[in-house]
Amino acid sequence: ILGNNYTKDAATNISASVLERIPRRLHLVNNHPINIIKTRIESYFLKTNPGYKIVDSMSPAVTTTQNFDQLLFAKDHPARSPSDTYYVNADTVLRTHTSAHQSTVLESKTSNVGYLLTADVYRRDEIDLSHYPVFHQMEGIRIFDRKSLLLETSADSFPALPKGAKITDPTGLGNPETNPIQTASHSAKDSELVALHLKRALEGLVWHLFGNDKNLEIRWIEAYFPFTSPSWEMEVMYQGKWLELLGCGVIEQQILNDSGNSDKIGWAFGLGLERIAMVMFGIPDIRLFWSQDPRFLSQFENHDASKSITFQAYSKYPACYKDISFWCPEGFHDNDMFEVVRDVAGDLAEDCALIDTFQNKKTGRTSKCFRINYRSMDRTLSNEDVDLIQDKVRDEIAQRCKVELR
Numbered sequence: 001i002l003g004n005n006y007t008k009d010a011a012t013n014i015s016a017s018v019l020e021r022i023p024r025r026l027h028l029v030n031n032h033p034i035n036i037i038k039t040r041i042e043s044y045f046l047k048t049n050p051g052y053k054i055v056d057s058m059s060p061a062v063t064t065t066q067n068f069d070q071l072l073f074a075k076d077h078p079a080r081s082p083s084d085t086y087y088v089n090a091d092t093v094l095r096t097h098t099s100a101h102q103s104t105v106l107e108s109k110t111s112n113v114g115y116l117l118t119a120d121v122y123r124r125d126e127i128d129l130s131h132y133p134v135f136h137q138m139e140g141i142r143i144f145d146r147k148s149l150l151l152e153t154s155a156d157s158f159p160a161l162p163k164g165a166k167i168t169d170p171t172g173l174g175n176p177e178t179n180p181i182q183t184a185s186h187s188a189k190d191s192e193l194v195a196l197h198l199k200r201a202l203e204g205l206v207w208h209l210f211g212n213d214k215n216l217e218i219r220w221i222e223a224y225f226p227f228t229s230p231s232w233e234m235e236v237m238y239q240g241k242w243l244e245l246l247g248c249g250v251i252e253q254q255i256l257n258d259s260g261n262s263d264k265i266g267w268a269f270g271l272g273l274e275r276i277a278m279v280m281f282g283i284p285d286i287r288l289f290w291s292q293d294p295r296f297l298s299q300f301e302n303h304d305a306s307k308s309i310t311f312q313a314y315s316k317y318p319a320c321y322k323d324i325s326f327w328c329p330e331g332f333h334d335n336d337m338f339e340v341v342r343d344v345a346g347d348l349a350e351d352c353a354l355i356d357t358f359q360n361k362k363t364g365r366t367s368k369c370f371r372i373n374y375r376s377m378d379r380t381l382s383n384e385d386v387d388l389i390q391d392k393v394r395d396e397i398a399q400r401c402k403v404e405l406r
Helices: 016-024 033-048 098-108 146-153 188-210 253-258 273-281 286-290 294-300 334-348 383-401
Strands: 052-055 061-063 087-089 092-094 114-122 134-145 166-168 217-225 228-238 241-251 264-272 320-327 349-359 366-374
Touching: 016 114, 016 134, 016 334, 033 052, 033 114, 033 134, 033 188, 033 273, 052 098, 098 114, 098 134, 098 253, 098 264, 134 146, 134 188, 134 273, 146 188, 146 264, 188 217, 188 228, 188 241, 188 264, 188 273, 217 241, 241 253, 241 273, 253 264, 264 273, 273 286, 320 383, 334 349, 334 366, 334 383, 366 383
Parallel strands: 052 114, 166 217
Antiparallel strands: 061 092, 087 092, 114 134, 134 264, 217 228, 228 241, 241 264, 320 366, 349 366
């Protein structure tokens, strides 16, 4: 992985198709839509405070301690499941979120303001137009000296929001029952100062990114994350549709203490770059981000941040559907099957949907039927082409998922 060797063991579950994506690092490719969004977000925060440090080249292979334990994930949290996470070996995973590096950058103490951390992240997931096993996140971390909190929260230079900006926030700065302040570590005043700064920073970011829409709206929703409290999600009304934009909150003080920053208090947010790029640029299919077709990439060359970019579709080849049904073994997880489909069919698999479930009342066995939609982004697939792929998909699912084909 990026030149470093790791020992495989019984926990290893990374497919060849995912390994091939690791060196691509789309967030570092100039004029790529992922890089464009990254740069625009960095530009906004550096204008509010030039002390932020940009971190964007960390290895995706992290320890389970970094990915889960340091972020206070419970030992039985579903995210630890091999059906959700790519394990390099029992002690190492491909990061599932940029937060896996939160403690590392805090320990580095290379900024007394904060960090803007961007990375490719990896999750075993469903197959459709908006999900892909590799995607890109940005994490923002802002820290303050607890002794100078009032002064430091007043130091950042936020742009004025437009007159009449529509922001709905019934959540306030915390709720003792549903979104509690960390009363064992923070005073109400300190937590509220940090939360207020966080919300103001992110509201400004939204208008920086989406301000061309005169009907732009924001609404705040209470949330839960193991590593922040209180926590929120932000939704944005853009081009007439609500978009789940990001999650955020006041950093759990234990994380700061454990990283040698007990004198600090802070906030963090995380957002998906593909989600923003698909909406902002009108990109309909997440697979396109991995395309090396000049007809895609050339549309983002020499971009002007002051002007909007709208992706122009250059082809739409016909789809070819194939169904597969099987009896499920005990412990079967849909994500394990999706991984096989991705590994065999690659980006020719546009989506894979469950269309029928049947349980035999006598035996208690469960049968599932999935429909796989094959579509190439650069050529027409013949039925014969797809039959060959489907035959291999069936064989591999039977072998690797231990199902009984019907």
